[in-house]
Amino acid sequence: MRLRNKKWGVRFIFGIVVIIFIAASAFAQESSYNxxxxxxxxxxxxxxVKYLTVYVExxxxxxxxxxxxYANYKLKNHAxxxxxFNDxxxxxxxFSPPPFMK
Structure with a gap:
């Protein structure tokens, strides 16, 4: 019985750690976009360019x-x-860019 509870506890803790890593990753992505x-x-x-390159990966x-x-266009990196833009x-x-992006 103790072994079964121990396995359950390990799985529970592993699940919590996975959820924390997923949440942290999502926050980092949104942070990069913001x-x-x-x-x-x-x-x-x-x-x-720096932040969005990380985000779109x-x-x-x-x-x-x-x-x-648009940022590359403003930096004269036309190609x-x-x-x-094509991506x-x-x-x-x-896709249609919102007015603030035009």
Whole structure:
């Protein structure tokens, strides 16, 4: 009986640890996206690229790709900008950037 309870306890603790890591990963992704939006508001396009590059590796998002394209466009990296604009539409062919992104 004690062995069974011990196994259950180990599984429970393992489950809690997994949930914490998943939550931390999700928070880090959102934090990266929010930092990119803050950098965008300050017209700090180098940091927009830095933060969104990390973000899209884990979460393909057409808005993030479009914003990456725009930031690269502003940095005069036109070929890179086109790549990211295209990626936004590949992920979601019906994508339409919101007014603040136009």
């Amino acid at each position: 930092k990119a939006l803050d950098a965008y508001a300050q017209k700090d396009f180098k940091n927009v 884990k979460k393909p998002d057409p808005y993030a790709y479009y914003l990456l394209g 890179e900008a086109m790549k990211y 936004a539409y590949v992920i979601d062919p019906t």
